[in-house]
Amino acid sequence: MPIYKAPIEDTMFVLYDVLKMEAYGNLPGFADAPRDLVEAIVNEGAKFCEEVLQPLNVVGDTVGCRRNADGTVTTPPGFKEAYKQYQEGGWMGLAFDPEYGGQGLPATVNTVVGEFMSSANLAWGMYPGLTQGAMAALHVHANDEIKRTYLPKMTTGEWTGTMNLTEPHCGTDLGMLRTKAVPNGDGSYRISGQKIFISAGEHDMAENIVHLVLARIEGAPAGTKGISLFVVPKFLPTPDNKPGQRNGVSCGKIEEKMGIHGNATCVMNYDEATGWLVGQENKGLNAMFVMMNEARLSVGVQGLSQSEVAYQNAVAYAKDRIQGRALSGPKAPEKAADPIIVHPDVRRTLMTLRAVNEAGRALMLWTALMADVSHRSEDAGERQKAEDHLGLMTPIIKGVLTDLGFDNAVKAQQMYGGHGYINEWGMGQFVRDARIAMIYEGANGIQALDLVGRKLGANGGRAVMSFFNEVGTFCAQNKDDATVGPFIGSLSKGLKDLQAATMWFMQNAMAKPDNAGAGSTPYMHMFGLVAMGYMWAKMAKVAQEKLVAGANGSTDRMNAKLVTARFFFEQMMPETGAHLARIQAGADSMMALAADAF
């Protein structure tokens, strides 16, 4: 059976030593969450994830969700009960607006718990995850009446949420969507159409399900300019806000899929279902983007989460499994063979995962903190800078951490040899579950295009320039440092490659946009490497400071930070050079063949 232990110490190190979270005490909600409270919450969240969610992970995969003849859906054994505990713990509203029953704590803390939940049980974590995303979208765009009706119920977790975008013929290109909305004359609409791939679309864990649905109001313009967002509850709320009459929306089918079997991925049929407009007519995509951006970050966290849990299991196996002898001579002569952790190639795997997990966590928490700043700061300049960071890093966190999360789950599985391929050890589930994160909420190719086509040039390149400036300044300030200095050469080289690629796009993509599309995926990964490299350099600096200060009890962990930083800069950062070459080669070799030649 797989194991999982929430990485509490590393999380606290990132939050308080690296990101200096205590310096944000002026933000609303942050003053109410001093370090000891945050630590207590994180510990409590860890306990719930380790003791309640993780033991349900395999059963979720094995049993899956079942659609019953009456269209109801039964979730795997134990899922419902775990959700009840989650509700009782008040987790859903942890960071949500107190006006609607939330606790208003930093969203960063919610992100921490989100990582733990996904590591413990990705499929389960999607139910509350989607609910929180829907809450965010309603909070920003819905009118007061809708907010008062839905948000308090969702904050307690009594009602869950979904997002309904994809249709059979359109996913990425939402401009083609056909689901239609006809005004009833009383402010409500009749929604009809079919949505597919709707995660948590139907289940037995909550008394009501709140669907956020993109549809086209009759007579609206074609394309993305005619899409509106609607709230469509499974049961229409009664005047006293109880689930009332069954609405015309139902689950037609649960998809058979590669993984996340514990989550019901539904075909949802809308047959004149009653819905209410969220935000303005024809501005639905804009409103949905709040939810999508939240979701993209959460999905990046899912990628990281699978890498983390796969790492932990791989470590346990590598220490336990004996096979062969160390190249440098027996390390466990009393045994018939050495534990495989003595082998350098096994170490390469473990160190790769470790380097990605720890830098990925730092990058994700930095970005989560910037999300809090962007939503809560009273300083417009600070807010803008935070928003810039958030916009820039969202596609990188989603695209890079999910690609690496999957790769790492595969690497961890590989270390088990044949035992990784059979179900018994559970490593295959991490691979199959991690796979979805590369696909949903915008396939990673779309993230790369978002980065290159939208985020790079936004506001005259303000966000990217600010990032380059920050990393460049750090390099300049630390290049002669005895500990961090040796890493700065590699980080500077990575930054230089990234800047050269950015410059190349500026010079070559205007006249020929295919050059941007062709280089987008290597560019996204290059950016991810530099961002993670920056995290490693910062973490190394802090670790060294703590070692010098004689940090009690964490010497080994801080020494390990320095070793892992070195591994990252030696083994992973060199990839930026190859990416730069790929980008600068341009689109020609990709576009030269006629479609018929394939």
Add this chain to the structure above:
Amino acid sequence: MPIYKAPIEDTMFVLYDVLKMEAYGNLPGFADAPRDLVEAIVNEGAKFCEEVLQPLNVVGDTVGCRRNADGTVTTPPGFKEAYKQYQEGGWMGLAFDPEYGGQGLPATVNTVVGEFMSSANLAWGMYPGLTQGAMAALHVHANDEIKRTYLPKMTTGEWTGTMNLTEPHCGTDLGMLRTKAVPNGDGSYRISGQKIFISAGEHDMAENIVHLVLARIEGAPAGTKGISLFVVPKFLPTPDNKPGQRNGVSCGKIEEKMGIHGNATCVMNYDEATGWLVGQENKGLNAMFVMMNEARLSVGVQGLSQSEVAYQNAVAYAKDRIQGRALSGPKAPEKAADPIIVHPDVRRTLMTLRAVNEAGRALMLWTALMADVSHRSEDAGERQKAEDHLGLMTPIIKGVLTDLGFDNAVKAQQMYGGHGYINEWGMGQFVRDARIAMIYEGANGIQALDLVGRKLGANGGRAVMSFFNEVGTFCAQNKDDATVGPFIGSLSKGLKDLQAATMWFMQNAMAKPDNAGAGSTPYMHMFGLVAMGYMWAKMAKVAQEKLVAGANGSTDRMNAKLVTARFFFEQMMPETGAHLARIQAGADSMMALAADAF
């Protein structure tokens, strides 16, 4: 439903235009296989794979194998009937020794058909694949009596074969194996122990199953020096060579696993089963290596095969699925959107798969041809050179083509978005099936160690020097060529990086073997890139010659070769620089942490 069309034209191009197979007419069996006969066989094989095996691929995955209460195993519907057709077609003995009923045709042709079979139905192809491997091992090492008893039956496919190495506590490290053999005094042995992960260990497709089993004779030395190889039939042959008494070997369980559900992966229990020694006492590993090397090449082909079939399906989808508009302006203005093949990032995926598939096929067929030369040539020098090539390329083909085969299946699946994740489109099966090829017959980390630790230094580095020399000579001869010249810079740079890495190992691994282990995986991939780059340069040269000569009907294909070569050199070859940096960084950052720090 997935599609598959065997790549006959590309295969014939590689065999006759690139590898000049007609020049090998002096080898036994080759004279009997002129080009038109080979083409007919390849066409017939393609037809069988496309029409019989491919339609059974999904059902094999969905239904899988079932172990019945009496220990028999039922294969998926249709598998048995397909096997009957395979037998009737005489495919099993295609390249086998005519003395035992084979046709003695070039093994290279068998490799061609093997690729098609694996693309069409990997799990099914394992049954005959293992049989041919067992036949090869018996042919080289068994005594005449054993050969006369088993080989004719296996050549017709009436009896199939397996290889039994792994035990619960040992896979890679066979020195620890415990299965024991006790002499009966009449030349036979009683074999007892448990073997796991035995592919095709029990099934209903053949009347008898011939297990090749590694075991330790009572009193034999510990470690790998005390391992012997035995032939252990499911039914003991009667004097007139029919399946007689049931032997003490049975399938205890079928493993639940990630993919290749159509193949029965068995736990095999040996309970005083009667077996006969193959080859010499305590030299079992040596004898088994014949089968393992055959199997390693076949597994490399399996990797390639999944990349090929995934590519074909991805192409069909990319031409059909409309989503978004080309960055350079609408390409299908009459439709609501353009087919996604217009997008550069989609093209990147397709070109990557294409570049690997075609170079991988060339590399594999070159090596298959060298295997034929090594077995059949009368010229000792020619044989030695061919054996050197075979030994060097075996871990590269196994390790690199299976890693890339899996990566490519994932990339193809990614192009489908959410449709790739659900079972309906069949893309997940390619990913799950391709996954095993990275693991079995020596996990890829072991292949990398075999390359660096064994193959590099063998005979004073003769094999690797010969390869470097061949590629270097080609570069020198073609650097000024108008068509191939532009690729030579990239190929030379790759070769230079590879040579530098080789030199680095010579200088740094002797004193510190961990440096070899640490760099082994990057080195293997680097070698694969240079070997594939050499194939691309050669193919480009031939393509250009054919274009100049006005090759009838193949102009588009030859032009496509030139474009794909360019893509390979621009987009894939730059990775060698990153690999070199990784290797030269050495083992320190991997080995520095104490095991407890993980």
